[in-house]
Amino acid sequence: MVAERLPREVIAMRVAQELQDGDVVNLGIGIPSLCSQFVPEGRTIFYHSESGVLNYGPMAEEGEEDQDLINASGQFLAPMHGMSFFDSGSAFAMIRGGHIDVTVLGALQVSRKGDLANWMIPSRGIGNVGGAMDLAVGAKKVIVSMEHIDREGNPKIVEECNFPLTCPACVDMIVTDIAVISVQREGLILKETAPGWSVEDVQAETDAKLIIAPDVGNISL
Amino acid sequence: MVAERLPREVIAMRVAQELQDGDVVNLGIGIPSLCSQFVPEGRTIFYHSESGVLNYGPMAEEGEEDQDLINASGQFLAPMHGMSFFDSGSAFAMIRGGHIDVTVLGALQVSRKGDLANWMIPSRGIGNVGGAMDLAVGAKKVIVSMEHIDREGNPKIVEECNFPLTCPACVDMIVTDIAVISVQREGLILKETAPGWSVEDVQAETDAKLIIAPDVGNISL
Amino acid sequence: MNKVYSSFSEAVADIPDSATLMIDGFAGPGGTSQNLIRALRDQGARDLTIISNTAGLASVIGFGTIPGQKPIDIGILVDNGQVAKVIASFPVSPSPSRPTSFEKAYQRGEIELELVPQGTLAERIRAGGAGIPAFFTPTGIGTFVTDGKEVRVFEGKEYVLESALKADYALIRGHKADTMGNLSFRGTSMNFNGVMVTAATVSIVEVDKIVNVGEIDSYRIDTPGLYVNRIVEV
Amino acid sequence: MNKVYSSFSEAVADIPDSATLMIDGFAGPGGTSQNLIRALRDQGARDLTIISNTAGLASVIGFGTIPGQKPIDIGILVDNGQVAKVIASFPVSPSPSRPTSFEKAYQRGEIELELVPQGTLAERIRAGGAGIPAFFTPTGIGTFVTDGKEVRVFEGKEYVLESALKADYALIRGHKADTMGNLSFRGTSMNFNGVMVTAATVSIVEVDKIVNVGEIDSYRIDTPGLYVNRIVEV
Numbered sequence: 001m002v003a004e005r006l007p008r009e010v011i012a013m014r015v016a017q018e019l020q021d022g023d024v025v026n027l028g029i030g031i032p033s034l035c036s037q038f039v040p041e042g043r044t045i046f047y048h049s050e051s052g053v054l055n056y057g058p059m060a061e062e063g064e065e066d067q068d069l070i071n072a073s074g075q076f077l078a079p080m081h082g083m084s085f086f087d088s089g090s091a092f093a094m095i096r097g098g099h100i101d102v103t104v105l106g107a108l109q110v111s112r113k114g115d116l117a118n119w120m121i122p123s124r125g126i127g128n129v130g131g132a133m134d135l136a137v138g139a140k141k142v143i144v145s146m147e148h149i150d151r152e153g154n155p156k157i158v159e160e161c162n163f164p165l166t167c168p169a170c171v172d173m174i175v176t177d178i179a180v181i182s183v184q185r186e187g188l189i190l191k192e193t194a195p196g197w198s199v200e201d202v203q204a205e206t207d208a209k210l211i212i213a214p215d216v217g218n219i220s221l
Numbered sequence: 222m223v224a225e226r227l228p229r230e231v232i233a234m235r236v237a238q239e240l241q242d243g244d245v246v247n248l249g250i251g252i253p254s255l256c257s258q259f260v261p262e263g264r265t266i267f268y269h270s271e272s273g274v275l276n277y278g279p280m281a282e283e284g285e286e287d288q289d290l291i292n293a294s295g296q297f298l299a300p301m302h303g304m305s306f307f308d309s310g311s312a313f314a315m316i317r318g319g320h321i322d323v324t325v326l327g328a329l330q331v332s333r334k335g336d337l338a339n340w341m342i343p344s345r346g347i348g349n350v351g352g353a354m355d356l357a358v359g360a361k362k363v364i365v366s367m368e369h370i371d372r373e374g375n376p377k378i379v380e381e382c383n384f385p386l387t388c389p390a391c392v393d394m395i396v397t398d399i400a401v402i403s404v405q406r407e408g409l410i411l412k413e414t415a416p417g418w419s420v421e422d423v424q425a426e427t428d429a430k431l432i433i434a435p436d437v438g439n440i441s442l
Numbered sequence: 443m444n445k446v447y448s449s450f451s452e453a454v455a456d457i458p459d460s461a462t463l464m465i466d467g468f469a470g471p472g473g474t475s476q477n478l479i480r481a482l483r484d485q486g487a488r489d490l491t492i493i494s495n496t497a498g499l500a501s502v503i504g505f506g507t508i509p510g511q512k513p514i515d516i517g518i519l520v521d522n523g524q525v526a527k528v529i530a531s532f533p534v535s536p537s538p539s540r541p542t543s544f545e546k547a548y549q550r551g552e553i554e555l556e557l558v559p560q561g562t563l564a565e566r567i568r569a570g571g572a573g574i575p576a577f578f579t580p581t582g583i584g585t586f587v588t589d590g591k592e593v594r595v596f597e598g599k600e601y602v603l604e605s606a607l608k609a610d611y612a613l614i615r616g617h618k619a620d621t622m623g624n625l626s627f628r629g630t631s632m633n634f635n636g637v638m639v640t641a642a643t644v645s646i647v648e649v650d651k652i653v654n655v656g657e658i659d660s661y662r663i664d665t666p667g668l669y670v671n672r673i674v675e676v
Numbered sequence: 677m678n679k680v681y682s683s684f685s686e687a688v689a690d691i692p693d694s695a696t697l698m699i700d701g702f703a704g705p706g707g708t709s710q711n712l713i714r715a716l717r718d719q720g721a722r723d724l725t726i727i728s729n730t731a732g733l734a735s736v737i738g739f740g741t742i743p744g745q746k747p748i749d750i751g752i753l754v755d756n757g758q759v760a761k762v763i764a765s766f767p768v769s770p771s772p773s774r775p776t777s778f779e780k781a782y783q784r785g786e787i788e789l790e791l792v793p794q795g796t797l798a799e800r801i802r803a804g805g806a807g808i809p810a811f812f813t814p815t816g817i818g819t820f821v822t823d824g825k826e827v828r829v830f831e832g833k834e835y836v837l838e839s840a841l842k843a844d845y846a847l848i849r850g851h852k853a854d855t856m857g858n859l860s861f862r863g864t865s866m867n868f869n870g871v872m873v874t875a876a877t878v879s880i881v882e883v884d885k886i887v888n889v890g891e892i893d894s895y896r897i898d899t900p901g902l903y904v905n906r907i908v909e910v
Contacts, residue, residue, distance in 0.1 A: 022443035024668045029770070044443050046622070046668060050794060051702050052867035054666040055622065065742045067706035068851075068863035074704055074739040077864075081656030082622050084663035085863055087870025088702075088729075089802035092795030096573030096815060097640065099668050115818075121772075126782060126789070128766040133821070134795030137814045138573060168818035243677035245902045250536070265677050267856070267902060271560060272468050273633035275900040276856065286508045288472035289617075289629035295470055295505040298630075302890030303856050305897035306629055308636025309468075309495075310568035313561030317581060317807030318874065320902050336584075342538075347548060347555070349532040354587065355561030358580045359807060389584035565808070574799070575830035577811035596809035596839075605830075626895075661860075662895055 003196025005147070005177040006219070013038040013221050015104055015145050015175045019045050023101040024094075026050070026135055029073045031145045032104035047071075048100055050091045050131040055082045072131060095131070095138040103139035105132060107146050107171075109161045112208040114171040114183040116144065117163035129166075136167035148176035148205050155207040157181070157188065178202055180219055187211050192219040224417025226368075226398035227440070234259040234442050236325055236366050236396050240266050244322040245315075247271070247356055250294045252366045253325035268292075269321055271312045271352040276303045293352060316352070316359040324360035326353060328367050328392075330382040333429040335392040335404040337365065338384035350387075357388035369397035369426050376428040378402070378409065399423055401440055408432050413440040445623050445667075446652060447674045450481035453646045457487045457611055460526075464567065464612040464638040465494040469532060470506020471513035473631030477648050477676055478613040483518045489526040492516060493567070493607055495560065495634050497533040497544035517543040525553055529607065531560035559587060562604050564637055569606040571640025571669075576605045612642035616649040616665070620658050623667030625649070632664055639669045646672040679857050679901075680886060681908045684715035687880050691721045691845055694760075698801065698846040698872040699728040703766060704740020705747035707865030709849040711882050711910055716847070717752045723760040726750060727801070727841055729794065729868050731767040731778035751777040759787055763841065765794035793821060796838050798871055803840035805874025805903075810839045846876035850883040850899070854890070857904030858897045859883070866898055873903045880906040 012034035019025055021043040027033050039045055046055050049071040060076035069077045094100060109117040116136050120127025136142055149155055157174065174181040179202045180192035190210040193202050199212050233255035240246055242264040248254050260266055267276050270292040281287065281297040290298045315321060330338040337357050341348025357363055370376055395402040400423045401413035411431040414423050420433050447453040467474030498517030499505050507513050519525050520543040533555055534545045547553045559581045569577055578601035582588055592603040614635050616625040625647060627635060639645045652675045681687040701708030732751030733739050741747050753759050754777040767789055768779045781787045793815045803811055812835035816822055826837040848869050850859040859881060861869060873879045886909045
């Protein structure tokens with residue numbers, strides 16, 4: 001491939017466009033955690049973390065870190081007006097109870113039906129479930145943001161996951177370094193490609209058969 | 222009967238002797254609500270109410286009533302150091318989870334096996350369950366305090382309850398205006414009688430067959 | 443993202459006939475959304491199912507009512523013929539000689555009742571808000587409560603399976619709200635309020651005061667704003 | 677009724693071999709009872725079952741750790757050969773190249789693991805404290821989580837039956853305690869702490885400061901004293 005892959009920040013920027021004014025949003029570790037920096041102006045987003053906090057904002061400045069103010073990625077948060085704290089029972093009641101509008105998660109594999117696998121690489125024989133299963137089943141909208149292929153060049157968007165599942169049929173949207181894909185009943189709809197990437201280029205890096213949206217275009221920010 | 226029945230305050234006084242230092246105690250409506258006035262000195266009791274408060278103390282003075290400070294009987298509480306507030310989910314988690322040491326409840330009937338009936342007079346066809354079923358099943362020790370017979374002179378301590386049950390086999394102790402009875406596996410053990418009342422007098426007002434404790438004596442305060 | 447409504451009537455305007463409502467409070471006027479209840483009476487929606495600890499008690503027996511005051515409770519909805527069913531733990535007056543509006547309507551066969559132990563009621567509502575469809579509880583074993591329900595033994599003890607309760611709307615009284623919907627309660631006025639606000643599709647909250655974000659200290663937020671949809675200042 | 681202990685070692689002295697412990701914290705040193713964990717290491721009880729969100733992570737990858745600090749976590753109990761089983765949601769390092777003590781012991785077959793989704797772990801602990809023996813949850817449907825468990829459909833959706841977790845002891849980090857055992861937490865350091873403290877027979881809490889009753893405002897009490905058995909000041 002000649003065309004460049006989008007950097008992590010741009011993937012996060014594209015995801016951030018999906019966040020609507022008033023949404024309660026939970027961001028996973030990795031690319032997802034970058035999204036909050038790129039929310040379009042005029043939209044108020046309430047960030048939730050399963051570490052037990054709602055409405056956190058920017059990270060703490062260096063030297064201002066407080067070990068009692070972290071998100072689920074272990075990043076230090078700055079204190080913020082309107083921030084509230086709660087225990088894990090309540091944090092997951094919010095998730096499982098359908099009170100989180102959007103979660104953005106990383107993934108190892110996503111299948112054509114929207115199955116998500118993100119907790120274990122089988123070769124390691126052990127993995128971390130963390131809050132991913134709860135978020136995947138509980139959030140109203142599940143967006144996966146990840147690199148389109150893994151480090152060995154294997155497609156991560158597959159016909160069927162062969163990694164252990166986190167949650168079947170839960171992913172609504174996939175944003176990668178080369179494409180934006182909507183998961184619908186009929187399959188994976190390719191909506192946008194990265195600049196310089198044709199639909200054929202994207203399909204070539206995708207194991208699952210993509211349906212090309214009639215209005216497929218370039219990722220725009 | 223010639224001998225006098227104990228007044229409500231004295232019943233409450235006798236019950237109060239059962240409360241031990243450090244106990245978490247939930248007091249029902251009626252005679253039970255009087256117990257807190259008579260706790261022997263040197264014992265710290267933590268009062269819990271399903272209205273959502275732990276460690277309440279005296280009632281509010283006249284003119285100082287606050288509608289946001291009530292116990293489950295609707296009495297106004299005075300603010301108190303160390304008092305905490307919580308929602309009903311938490312209030313009953315404490316009860317059902319076994320964190321209440323003693324509950325003192327009123328009753329319509331108690332059976333020989335310690336079955337409790339206290340929520341509905343069948344002739345009315347409708348009744349209030351309230352928190353009684355949760356308290357009866359959840360508290361470590363259930364003390365019933367009540368008049369020994371009802372207004373029509375019918376025994377309330379019966380072989381089998383014919384009123385709808387609140388909870389089977391839950392009562393540990395019964396304190397009435399003429400007797401103190403311990404509920405054991407083998408049956409109802411008459412431990413104390415009111416001054417002037419013989420064991421035969423008490424049995425005559427009791428439908429269930431009583432077992433007389435070897436050391437049966439007078440109620441002492 | 444404006445949660446602030448300017449009137450009670452506006453805040454309850456879209457409640458349709460046959461809606462399921464959670465109405466807050468323990469029994470007295472403290473923690474009861476009296477203004478929203480009155481607005482709902484005036485609005486007139488009918489065939490309502492109401493989930494509440496009582497079915498209207500304070501107006502008849504003065505439970506938790508400061509002498510000289512006249513509390514408003516669910517009784518005015520019953521009197522107005524708006525209520526089809528009540529799910530409650532303490533539905534009638536403790537004194538048969540002073541029956542509530544609900545009891546009279548119930549005896550006339552006009553209202554259906556589902557009687558639920560108070561702790562089970564609270565837990566069913568909490569479950570509704572927490573995405574738990576059903577749970578086992580020891581409360582009610584050996585009583586009418588188990589009728590038609592599954593009973594199962596865990597570690598030698600019997601438990602009954604109870605299901606979650608949810609509502610279309612919750613009417614809630616709070617103390618303060620900020621414009622983001624974060625709530626604080628006073629004293630014993632968060633009992634059913636604290637769970638009901640989590641279990642309704644639309645939670646409508648009346649408060650003594652609406653303040654700017656930051657004016658309620660983080661540690662005084664009892665209910666995070668994600669549970670609150672509409673706020674009205676009393 | 678004295679809950680105040682003068683040393684960590686005294687507070688953990690009676691923990692026997694084969695005890696089940698809940699150990700608090702999310703993953704980093706904030707909200708982790710580091711002093712009690714160290715005292716338990718020195719005390720030496722063996723064959724422990726530990727219920728915790730992680731199996732010791734901060735000491736290896738520095739999760740939530742202020743640069744330059746050296747956090748203590750469950751890893752020191754694993755290293756000391758005291759742990760037979762871990763029930764956790766995030767048991768290993770996210771980075772395979774920096775494995776934790778637990779992962780190494782697990783790969784050697786020395787420790788058993790029960791892997792639980794984080795929300796299910798929290799809810800199972802809350803259930804343990806709340807007298808709920810089991811509940812249905814949607815989390816884990818279609819995954820290994822349902823192996824050997826009942827799956828049931830409610831309103832067209834599948835749920836799995838999960839059981840309560842209880843412990844003999846909980847080791848908890850709080851911010852302040854009064855002599856009655858009322859606790860307040862700081863910020864995000866009440867997550868697992870707030871539920872674990874309710875689910876153990878004996879809850880042992882280390883706090884920054886023990887104060888007189890009344891010095892924690894009623895509205896700043898996060899955990900009422902009835903859940904707290906022993907308190908030690910750091």
